[in-house]
Amino acid sequence: MSESSSKVTADHLRRDAYLYVRQSTLYQVANNTESARRQYDLRGRAVALGWPAEKVTVIDIDQGQSGASAADREGFQRLVAEVSLGRAGIVLGLECSRLARNNADWHALLRLCAFNDTLICDEDGLYDPATINDRLLLGLKGTMSEAELHFIRARLQGGLLAKATRGELALRLPTGLVYDAAGNVVLDPDSGVRGVIAHLFTTFEATGSASATVKAFASDALRFPARHLTGPHAGQLYWAPLRHDHVLFVLHNPRYAGAYFYGRRRQVTDAEGNHHTVVKAREDWTTLIPGAHPGYISWEQFETNQATLTANAAARGEDRKAGPAREGPALLQGLVVCGKCGRRMSVRYHRRCEGTLVPDYTCQREGIATGTPPCQSTCGAGIDTAVADLVLQSLTPLALETALAVSAELTERAAEADRIRATSVERARYAADAARRRYLAVDPSNRLVADTLEADWNHKLRELNDTQDDYERASQDDAATLNDQQQQRIRALTADLPALWHAPATPMRERKRLIRLLVTDVTLIRSSEHITAHVRLPGGQQHTLTVPRPLTAYEQHTTPAATVALIDELMADHTFDEAVTILRERNILSGWGKPFTVPSLTALCRARNIPSLCDRLQAAGMRTLAEVAHDLGTAPDTVKKWQRLGLITGRRVDGRREHLYHPGQHCPGDNPRRDATLRRYQKLSDPTATISTARSSDQQPDKASVSIRSSIEGAV
Ligand SMILES: [Zn+2]
Numbered sequence: 276m277s278e279s280s281s282k283v284t285a286d287h288l289r290r291d292a293y294l295y296v297r298q299s300t301l302y303q304v305a306n307n308t309e310s311a312r313r314q315y316d317l318r319g320r321a322v323a324l325g326w327p328a329e330k331v332t333v334i335d336i337d338q339g340q341s342g343a344s345a346a347d348r349e350g351f352q353r354l355v356a357e358v359s360l361g362r363a364g365i366v367l368g369l370e371c372s373r374l375a376r377n378n379a380d381w382h383a384l385l386r387l388c389a390f391n392d393t394l395i396c397d398e399d400g401l402y403d404p405a406t407i408n409d410r411l412l413l414g415l416k417g418t419m420s421e422a423e424l425h426f427i428r429a430r431l432q433g434g435l436l437a438k439a440t441r442g443e444l445a446l447r448l449p450t451g452l453v454y455d456a457a458g459n460v461v462l463d464p465d466s467g468v469r470g471v472i473a474h475l476f477t478t479f480e481a482t483g484s485a486s487a488t489v490k491a492f493a494s495d496a497l498r499f500p501a502r503h504l505t506g507p508h509a510g511q512l513y514w515a516p517l518r519h520d521h522v523l524f525v526l527h528n529p530r531y532a533g534a535y536f537y538g539r540r541r542q543v544t545d546a547e548g549n550h551h552t553v554v555k556a557r558e559d560w561t562t563l564i565p566g567a568h569p570g571y572i573s574w575e576q577f578e579t580n581q582a583t584l585t586a587n588a589a590a591r592g593e594d595r596k597a598g599p600a601r602e603g604p605a606l607l608q609g610l611v612v613c614g615k616c617g618r619r620m621s622v623r624y625h626r627r628c629e630g631t632l633v634p635d636y637t638c639q640r641e642g643i644a645t646g647t648p649p650c651q652s653t654c655g656a657g658i659d660t661a662v663a664d665l666v667l668q669s670l671t672p673l674a675l676e677t678a679l680a681v682s683a684e685l686t687e688r689a690a691e692a693d694r695i696r697a698t699s700v701e702r703a704r705y706a707a708d709a710a711r712r713r714y715l716a717v718d719p720s721n722r723l724v725a726d727t728l729e730a731d732w733n734h735k736l737r738e739l740n741d742t743q744d745d746y747e748r749a750s751q752d753d754a755a756t757l758n759d760q761q762q763q764r765i766r767a768l769t770a771d772l773p774a775l776w777h778a779p780a781t782p783m784r785e786r787k788r789l790i791r792l793l794v795t796d797v798t799l800i801r802s803s804e805h806i807t808a809h810v811r812l813p814g815g816q817q818h819t820l821t822v823p824r825p826l827t828a829y830e831q832h833t834t835p836a837a838t839v840a841l842i843d844e845l846m847a848d849h850t851f852d853e854a855v856t857i858l859r860e861r862n863i864l865s866g867w868g869k870p871f872t873v874p875s876l877t878a879l880c881r882a883r884n885i886p887s888l889c890d891r892l893q894a895a896g897m898r899t900l901a902e903v904a905h906d907l908g909t910a911p912d913t914v915k916k917w918q919r920l921g922l923i924t925g926r927r928v929d930g931r932r933e934h935l936y937h938p939g940q941h942c943p944g945d946n947p948r949r950d951a952t953l954r955r956y957q958k959l960s961d962p963t964a965t966i967s968t969a970r971s972s973d974q975q976p977d978k979a980s981v982s983i984r985s986s987i988e989g990a991v
Pocket residue numbers: 613614615616617618638650651
């Protein structure tokens with residue numbers, strides 16, 4: 276004790292003591308109170324070593340946290356922080372394992388303690404990590420602590436694993452399978468449960484999609500069984516609407532195919548100490564025993580379902596492949612590849628005026644990611660038709676006869692190859708027999724020769740074995756030839772195919788499924804003139820189709836160039852309303868096939884930069900009302916009046932009777948003849964009124980009126 280005490284210096288005592296308290300699980304916290312009491316008792320140890328009671332800080336916020344990683348342990352992180360800042364004189368814990376079950380965390384703490392001259396105290400003693408002996412001991416204790424965790428786990432799991440490997444470990448069964456009295460797995464005795472699960476599998480087979488299965492269940496108002504796992508109703512059955520994750524669970528679960536499995540998933544811990552569950556590849560599963568108990572589907576059907584699900588899932592992700600064939604009319608949905616960047620193109624639909632849905636193929640993935648315009652995009656109607664024609668053409672009876680002839684030829688060649696392979700097996704067998712005879716013929720006591728001949732015989736036997744294996748494998752590969760009945764059916768189908776394809780009753784989804792059998796993918800490159808489609812067929816064949824680029828809406832609705840030229844001509848000396856009248860008389864229509872109106876003609880002129888009559892006259896030097904009023908030093912209304920009287924001349928330029936005026940006109944007051952006309956007009960209209968616009972009393976008579984009046988008065 277004295278040696279221990281001698282490690283404590285005044286410098287340590289000046290700093291605080293930290294007592295770290297932890298129990299791994301909440302169950303331990305609640306029930307293992309003895310351990311907790313011992314941990315808190317260490318506080319007394321700190322006081323005995325010389326720390327005042329108020330300088331002992333207890334960190335116990337990690338209760339119920341495992342010591343396997345520091346990531347989630349706030350208290351441990353705080354402890355490390357305090358040590359790093361040099362505030363801790365001593366760290367107390369009941370045993371090293373309370374501090375860390377993970378060597379990396381433990382050694383980090385040790386290094387920090389050594390660096391900051393912090394002591395460590397557990398139930399067994401007091402350690403100074405700065406000295407090599409203590410540090411060695413602490414390191415060893417940490418290693419033991421981590422190893423202890425491993426051994427506990429290994430002991431617990433070893434028995435389980437051994438049982439699971441033999442397929443004897445009883446695991447929780449999915450709904451629809453139960454243990455009978457003898458502990459064997461059997462189908463659920465409830466025929467309702469069995470019926471629904473069987474229905475799920477048949478629905479998936481028919482639709483080929485988990486989502487479609489969910490939809491089918493929902494539209495038929497079918498519910499799916501499950502059992503309560505815990506609580507007062509544990510083991511009891513309840514029915515709930517089928518969900519997508521249920522379907523995937525059922526389809527991916529090998530137990531429905533009668534297979535026992537264990538160790539399909541694995542726990543991994545990432546660099547930040549977070550745990551994740553990872554599904555292992557099937558060859559890495561601990562156990563997989565097909566045919567271990569009765570199931571709802573065969574193992575072959577299970578494999579088929581997995582393949583379908585994998586193909587469906589491939590519709591998502593980085594390199595997307597064709598997803599399940601859907602109802603929309605885009606024939607090449609999921610098969611189109613962008614010829615510019617190599618990514619999969621997606622389908623969009625737009626509705627034409629007459630109501631038909633038209634597919635568009637768009638390469639927009641990069642565009643969405645980077646906020647730029649799509650790589651390329653094109654209307655798909657023409658391409659769909661061209662590819663369908665190509666496929667139907669390539670399935671003509673003549674092409675089929677050729678294919679069948681080639682198939683027969685291949686069969687013959689396969690038979691020939693088979694004969695050749697058979698002879699090599701025969702050769703190997705003869706060599707092995709000869710080696711055996713040589714070996715039997717030699718005197719067994721002549722060890723030297725007998726050993727060599729035995730080795731030779733063994734070698735020849737191995738060769739025979741390999742040759743036989745090769746032969747069987749190759750024969751199996753060649754076995755897939757067509758018999759007469761199959762050939763008949765194929766011929767019949769080809770004759771029917773075009774009619775079947777074009778029949779309105781054939782759902783689009785079936786056409787798509789057919790196309791997927793016959794086309795691997797279609798690569799599109801759109802140029803300004805046409806679209807090039809490279810069609811790849813499953814045999815590795817390639818076809819290149821060129822389809823004229825469909826007109827854009829803009830191009831379809833553009834006014835013909837001749838009409839535009841005519842409008843340009845008309846605008847030279849007609850206002851918009853006059854031009855519209857002329858165009859209507861000549862029965863000339865706009866790009867949308869409608870008669871022109873003043874607004875549509877105005878918009879067209881603005882869009883095509885065709886100057887209006889007003890623009891042209893102004894460009895030629897004619898003056899607006901405001902300008903001419905300014906020139907003459909009078910009000911616009913007066914100018915209009917003068918124009919009505921014929922005193923100045925102008926030209927109407929639009930339907931609202933707006934005028935432009937010829938330049939270089941003079942005030943009527945300068946012209947005696949016009950003055951006389953004006954006087955006559957004055958007398959006729961109102962002998963007592965002045966000429967000034969007396970419309971409103973608050974308006975000042977303008978300069979021009981005054982000058983006219985004065986000139987009139989002067990004349991009188
Ligand atoms: Zn692209």
